[in-house]
Amino acid sequence: MKISRGGFWWLLTALVAAFISFALLDHHRRQQRAVLAATTASEPGTGGNFExxxxxxxxxxxxxxxxxxxxxxxxxxxxxxxxxxxxxxxxxxxxxxxxxxxxxxxxxxxxxxxxxxxxxxxxxxxxxxxxxxxxxxxxxxxxxxxxxxxxxxxxxxxxxxxxxxxxxxxxxxxxxxxxxxxxxxxxxxxxxxxxxxxxxxxxxxxxxxxxxxxxxxxxxxxxxxxxxxxxxxxx
Structure with a gap:
């Protein structure tokens, strides 16, 4: 399969955008998990090995x-x-x-x-x-x-x-x-x-x-x- 010069840059841009979107989603999930962990750390009944x-x-x-x-x-x-x-x-x-x-x-x-x-x-x-x-x-x-x-x-x-x-x-x-x-x-x-x-x-x-x-x-x-x-x- 051949990709034109313009098509190559379009494909590269799309791949970069997809990578950034995935990274932002993962970062958001980690932030949310950290907030949940912080707010439950002092609640009654919490503990064990759960975050x-x-x-x-x-x-x-x-x-x-x-x-x-x-x-x-x-x-x-x-x-x-x-x-x-x-x-x-x-x-x-x-x-x-x-x-x-x-x-x-x-x-x-x-x-x-x-x-x-x-x-x-x-x-x-x-x-x-x-x-x-x-x-x-x-x-x-x-x-x-x-x-x-x-x-x-x-x-x-x-x-x-x-x-x-x-x-x-x-x-x-x-x-x-x-x-x-x-x-x-x-x-x-x-x-x-x-x-x-x-x-x-x-x-x-x-x-x-x-x-x-x-x-x-x-x-x-x-x-x-x-x-x-x-x-x-x-x-």
Whole structure:
């Protein structure tokens, strides 16, 4: 392929602009992470090896002091709080929930019906799905509230283990600071989320129900999580 002199300079300018844009975005993300880390350093209950620890103080969860969490924790339906009021509906707790894992992907949404409640989806991996040598052999994407994975040749793990050791989760932040922290999560971060699996209703006949098992896949298999606390550690 030949590139004219004018085309060469146009291409070079475009590459430089793209590099500057990426550098500015990365710098902004690092600045935001630093601000979050600084503002959470003196909050009650913070600590451990996480750089960021943001909690809604009026939203306690029974698993908050259990760390580390090797597998997702889920409680029963006893003693649950009342429904959490949302701007356009309500989130009714089904079970206390906690997950800690490697971020396989994170995607923000702003134009679907669900984004009124959960603007961020995080795909988590735990167990052997936290292992970089496993993840590097998978092609992972997110779209339309789904988490997709594929591989070339043989899968790095039995498919049933991939299913039960990873999940796409819809994050409903308890407050704006938790929303900011969730929007700052990056692929390969180690993230801990504490909250509740919930059913969301908008008061107009529409509902959104969380999965309550890690053994499922396909439509309806995602967890809908009301997030009371989020902790983030970069890798």
């Amino acid at each position: 960021v620890d943001v909690a809604a103080m009026d939203c306690p969860t029974p698993f908050a002091d259990q760390s580390p969490v090797a597998q997702p924790l889920q409680g029963d339906g006893e003693g649950l709080p009342n429904a959490f009021a949302l701007a356009q509906g309500a989130a009714t707790p089904i079970a206390p929930f906690a997950v800690e894992g490697r971020v396989l992907g994170r995607k923000n949404y702003d134009s679907d019906r669900e984004s009124r409640f959960a603007p961020t989806d995080i795909a988590f991996g735990w167990g052997r799905m936290r292992d970089p040598s496993v993840i590097d052999r998978l092609h992972i994407t997110q779209s339309s509230r789904w988490y997709h994975y594929s591989w070339t040749g043989e899968p790095p793990l039995p498919v049933a283990e991939i299913v039960r050791s990873s999940a796409n989760m819809h994050m409903i932040p308890a407050n704006t600071r938790i929303a900011d922290a969730l929007s700052d999560v990056a692929r390969n971060d180690i993230v801990r989320v504490d909250g509740f699996l919930v059913t969301v209703t908008d008061g107009k006949g529409w509902g959104w129900h969380s999965s309550t098992t890690r053994e499922d896949s396909g439509a309806g298999a995602c967890e809908v999580v009301y997030v009371c606390r989020v902790r983030i550690k970069s890798i």
